Amino acid sequence: MSNTNLIADAPRSATRSRNRRTAAIGEFMDRAWQRGLLHQTVTHRDPDGRSVEVGGHEVLNFGSCSTLGLETHEAVVAGVLDATRRFGTQYSSSRVYSSVSLYAELEGLLAAMFGKPVVVAASTTLGHCAALPAVVGDHDAVLVDMQAHASMQMAVGLLRARGVTATVIRHNDMAALQSKLAELAATHDKVWYVADGLYSMYGDYAPLDRLEELLEAHPSFHLYIDDAHGMSWTGANGTGYVRSQIEHHDRMILAVSLNKAFAAGGGALVFPNQELAELVRTCGSTSIFSGPIPPPMLGAACAAARLHLAGALRERQHRLAELIAHTNRRLAAAGLPQAVATDSPVFFVPVGEVEACLNLVERMKDDGFLLNSAGFPATPRRRSGVRFVVNANLREEDLDRMVARLAHHYEPALQAAGSDSAAVARAFGIPEFTVATDLQFSAPGREDAA
Numbered sequence: 001m002s003n004t005n006l007i008a009d010a011p012r013s014a015t016r017s018r019n020r021r022t023a024a025i026g027e028f029m030d031r032a033w034q035r036g037l038l039h040q041t042v043t044h045r046d047p048d049g050r051s052v053e054v055g056g057h058e059v060l061n062f063g064s065c066s067t068l069g070l071e072t073h074e075a076v077v078a079g080v081l082d083a084t085r086r087f088g089t090q091y092s093s094s095r096v097y098s099s100v101s102l103y104a105e106l107e108g109l110l111a112a113m114f115g116k117p118v119v120v121a122a123s124t125t126l127g128h129c130a131a132l133p134a135v136v137g138d139h140d141a142v143l144v145d146m147q148a149h150a151s152m153q154m155a156v157g158l159l160r161a162r163g164v165t166a167t168v169i170r171h172n173d174m175a176a177l178q179s180k181l182a183e184l185a186a187t188h189d190k191v192w193y194v195a196d197g198l199y200s201m202y203g204d205y206a207p208l209d210r211l212e213e214l215l216e217a218h219p220s221f222h223l224y225i226d227d228a229h230g231m232s233w234t235g236a237n238g239t240g241y242v243r244s245q246i247e248h249h250d251r252m253i254l255a256v257s258l259n260k261a262f263a264a265g266g267g268a269l270v271f272p273n274q275e276l277a278e279l280v281r282t283c284g285s286t287s288i289f290s291g292p293i294p295p296p297m298l299g300a301a302c303a304a305a306r307l308h309l310a311g312a313l314r315e316r317q318h319r320l321a322e323l324i325a326h327t328n329r330r331l332a333a334a335g336l337p338q339a340v341a342t343d344s345p346v347f348f349v350p351v352g353e354v355e356a357c358l359n360l361v362e363r364m365k366d367d368g369f370l371l372n373s374a375g376f377p378a379t380p381r382r383r384s385g386v387r388f389v390v391n392a393n394l395r396e397e398d399l400d401r402m403v404a405r406l407a408h409h410y411e412p413a414l415q416a417a418g419s420d421s422a423a424v425a426r427a428f429g430i431p432e433f434t435v436a437t438d439l440q441f442s443a444p445g446r447e448d449a450a
């Protein structure tokens with residue numbers, strides 16, 4: 001399985017770039033692409049949503065971020081068709097001039113879900129680019145978690161270009177946050193902390209209880225938090241992980257995605273008050289200059305929002321939670337490490353070296369499992385790994401087979417790259433581990449449920 005014939009035609013390889021960062025990115029991206037493990041083309045999706053066809057080869061899909069499988073829900077599909085019949089495939093005008101009524105309908109439905117004012121953006125990334133430059137003042141300071149999603153790092157770059165003090169702090173390091181906050185609060189109007197609710201690679205969470213304490217204790221502390229991957233599968237009305245843990249504070253802006261478990265397109269910003277929402281709607285750069293979400297996706301999003309509000313997702317959420325718990329049990333039984341074990345649908349099995357990671361993902365693909373190889377810049381260098389997402393379309397036996405094959409291939413994939421599990425433990429700072437080989441889980445996985 002290789003893209004080598006395509007490589008000859010590639011206009012320019014990132015590894016040949018003179019830009020050092022691009023070259024570092026290319027180290028992972030080019031190698032993965034050459035082996036057919038990135039930029040893969042899906043030619044068919046199985047109606048039950050479990051598998052897809054990639055390169056003429058059927059694989060179980062562990063890469064979908066649509067964790068509840070709503071993309072084929074009858075009501076969501078009907079929402080697309082109805083919106084398209086009413087407004088066509090696009091309504092091509094900046095929202096500043098005019099927009100289809102589905103926009104106002106969607107913002108109303110999302111506001112009902114969150115109990116707060118909402119502004120919808122054409123994507124989560126464009127939402128950050130509208131909101132952060134509009135709400136952060138010239139005399140504010142920004143602290144950004146080093147693992148905050150690239151889309152927010154990019155928006156923080158816009159602030160830096162304006163001369164705003166923006167400092168990166170170690171991942172989830174609350175002691176560093178507290179001391180920097182104390183220092184910056186003395187000289188700045190507001191101090192913003194920019195972070196993810198659920199981190200999209202390692203699947204770990206922001207320490208929301210500590211962040212809530214800081215919000216209570218420090219009047220100048222403001223939280224800008226992105227819960228793109230936390231949406232729909234948890235929280236009241238499926239409002240996501242952040243809102244399942246804390247109330248919407250008066251100094252908090254929450255960004256969520258409609259592109260993932262919401263099964264539509266776009267992003268949404270949830271504000272503590274109407275004044276901030278209107279500021280971003282009217283003055284946010286991408287709110288003015290970027291095009292709108294096309295009517296079909298607005299129709300899908302309205303339908304998905306109605307399902308959230310009606311409590312119609314509970315059964316899917318429950319099924320997903322059981323599959324996640326099952327996966328955690330299976331990984332533990334196999335001795336496979338995780339970056340962090342949580343109850344989120346995002347899983348990350350540390351592998352370390354890029355070559356070993358690609359070996360493992362390639363072997364899994366050959367065995368019929370589509371998993372994500374994750375490397376720099378999505379992860380720190382030399383801390384790559386196998387990322388996968390559990391979705392509600394999968395079955396326990398799919399997870400059993402996948403975990404058994406992952407365990408089977410783990411050590412050989414490392415060895416073929418000159419690495420071993422001890423090196424992985426050192427790279428990730430996790431205890432040494434031994435992966436069980438030739439595992440067979442007895443169907444349907446009840447023996448370890450007690």
Ligand SMILES: Cc1ncc(COP(=O)(O)O)c(C=O)c1O
Pocket residue numbers: 123124125126149151196200226227228229257258259266267
């Ligand atoms: C935390 C987070 N924020 C933002 C995004 C980008 O979202 P969008 O595609 O809506 O711009 C992603 C994409 O994976 C993400 O994981």
